Amino acid sequence: MSAAAPTRVPLGKAVTAGLRKALADDDKVILMGEDIGKLGGVFRITDGLQAEFGDKRVIDTPLAESGIIGTAVGLAFRGYRPVCEIQFDGFIYPAFDQIVSQVAKLHHRTAGAVTMPLTIRVPFGGGIGAVEHHSESPEGYFAATAGLRVVTCSNAADAYTMIQQAIASDDPVLFFEPKRRYWEKSDADFTALDAGDAYPLHQARIVHPGTDVTLLVYGPLVTTGLQAATIAAEEGRSIEVVDLRTISPLDMDTIADSVRRTGRLVIAHEAPVFMGVGAEIAARVSTECFYHLEAPIRRVGGFAIPYPPAKLEQHFLPDVDRILEAVDATFTD
Numbered sequence: 001m002s003a004a005a006p007t008r009v010p011l012g013k014a015v016t017a018g019l020r021k022a023l024a025d026d027d028k029v030i031l032m033g034e035d036i037g038k039l040g041g042v043f044r045i046t047d048g049l050q051a052e053f054g055d056k057r058v059i060d061t062p063l064a065e066s067g068i069i070g071t072a073v074g075l076a077f078r079g080y081r082p083v084c085e086i087q088f089d090g091f092i093y094p095a096f097d098q099i100v101s102q103v104a105k106l107h108h109r110t111a112g113a114v115t116m117p118l119t120i121r122v123p124f125g126g127g128i129g130a131v132e133h134h135s136e137s138p139e140g141y142f143a144a145t146a147g148l149r150v151v152t153c154s155n156a157a158d159a160y161t162m163i164q165q166a167i168a169s170d171d172p173v174l175f176f177e178p179k180r181r182y183w184e185k186s187d188a189d190f191t192a193l194d195a196g197d198a199y200p201l202h203q204a205r206i207v208h209p210g211t212d213v214t215l216l217v218y219g220p221l222v223t224t225g226l227q228a229a230t231i232a233a234e235e236g237r238s239i240e241v242v243d244l245r246t247i248s249p250l251d252m253d254t255i256a257d258s259v260r261r262t263g264r265l266v267i268a269h270e271a272p273v274f275m276g277v278g279a280e281i282a283a284r285v286s287t288e289c290f291y292h293l294e295a296p297i298r299r300v301g302g303f304a305i306p307y308p309p310a311k312l313e314q315h316f317l318p319d320v321d322r323i324l325e326a327v328d329a330t331f332t333d
Contacts, residue, residue, distance in 0.1 A: 007188060007189060008187060009156040009160075010185050011156050011159050011177075011178070011184055011185075012159075012177075014156035014159035015121075015153075015159045015177060016045055017190060018164045019049060021164055022081075022083075022167045023053050023057060026081060026167075028080045029167055030058075030080050031046060031057065032071065032083070033061055033068065033085030033087065033121075034087050035087070036059075037050035037055060037058050037060040038050060041085060041087075042087050043179065045177075045182075046058060064094070065086060065091055065095035066094050066095045066097070066098050069084060069098040069118075072084050073098070073116070073118065081118075081167055083167055084121065086121065088134045089124040089138055089176075090133030090136045091133065093138075099120070099142065099148070099174075100141075100145045103116055103172045104147030107147060116172045117167075117169060117171070118173070119169075120172070121163075121175050121177060122138075122174060122177065123182075124137055124176045124178065124219070125180060125219060125270050126270060126307065126313050126316070126317050128180050129310040131310065135307050136307055138271075139152065139176055139247055140275065142174045143280075147172070148171075148248065149171050149248060150173075150176070150246070150248040151173060151201060151202070151246045151247065152175075152247065153178070153219070154219055155186040155188075155222070156186045157188040157189075158199065159177070160190055161193050161199065162245075163175060164198075165198065165201040180220055181219075181223060199245075201245075201246065202249055202251060203251050204244050204245050204246065204255060205243050205254070206240060206241070206242050206254070206258065207222065207243045208225075208240065208241035210229065210238040210239045210240030211261070211262060212237050212239065212264065213262050213263075213264035213265070214259050215228065215239050215240065215266050215267075215323065215327065216244055216255060216266070217243065217267075217268050219269075219270070221318060222243045224318065224320060224323065225239075225241045226241055227320050228324050228327070232324060232327060240261075242258055252284055255284075256288045259285055259292060263293060263294035264331075265285055265330075266297075266300065266330060267281055267297065268300040268318050268322075269302075270301065270317055270318065272303060272304050272305075276299070278301060279299070282299060295329075295330040296330070296333050299326075300318045300323055301318055302317065
């Protein structure tokens with residue numbers, strides 16, 4: 001008798017399933033956000049959850065991001081585990097002061113007496129042809145703030161487990177969801193994951209082994225990186241693709257181990273290269289792996305401009321060709 005075929009699940013539906021599981025497991029978990037109740041959210045990630053758990057646990061809020069986060073802070077003080085949805089990445093800035101001035105510092109400010117089990121969900125990145133403020137990659141702002149954990153999923157299995165792990169954390173977590181991958185399907189066995197097969201939250205993962213060069217990606221660019229590895233293999237070059245998964249804290253053990261084996265590193269993300277997450281990683285790798293590097297580290301990302309109009313975003317976002325050009329450059333530098 002043959003084994004059952006793996007279940008293919010869209011990433012967005014996996015987030016929904018993870019939220020449902022967290023709500024069912026802990027009655028202190030509360031979802032909050034603009035239009036997340038009856039409408040189910042602009043991307044329908046919370047579709048059906050208010051009908052299932054009631055409007056006291058899946059709460060439609062006013063259009064005020066600072067109010068959403070401020071209210072969540074009070075709930076966290078009272079022992080709840082609020083999960084706030086920011087409708088689009090570019091809408092998070094009205095809550096920026098709340099997050100970096102208060103949420104990030106309360107645990108330290110109280111000498112550990114107060115925890116802040118607050119999860120902030122942020123659909124992020126481009127590729128959906130949206131208007132201004134709907135396609136940004138603000139993860140670097142929050143990774144630079146001590147006291148915040150910053151993670152991002154790239155597939156259904158991780159989406160399902162990582163959102164639950166974020167909600168269970170006693171520290172505030174920025175949970176970035178790659179919106180252009182919401183409808184992308186991948187294998188996910190929720191039964192096995194519930195049984196304890198979940199990957200650790202703050203650990204990077206090698207998603208495609210290779211020997212010639214390490215390609216470090218996260219969120220929406222993991223799919224692009226895997227496509228690049230497939231094409232490179234046809235040309236006789238072996239790319240090791242590492243899904244970062246966590247931006248803060250960084251899993252430097254996995255990153256450095258890969259670079260020491262391949263001798264080369266390319267880092268790609270949608271956010272601009274200038275002052276981006278890749279700059280910090282490149283600096284650390286240069287320090288920890290200096291004698292193993294065969295070539296300068298290459299970075300691929302957005303340009304140092306405001307996110308462009310939808311009709312031009314394909315020129316802004318890193319694609320397979322730009323990644324492969326960077327890979328080739330590590331062999332000619």
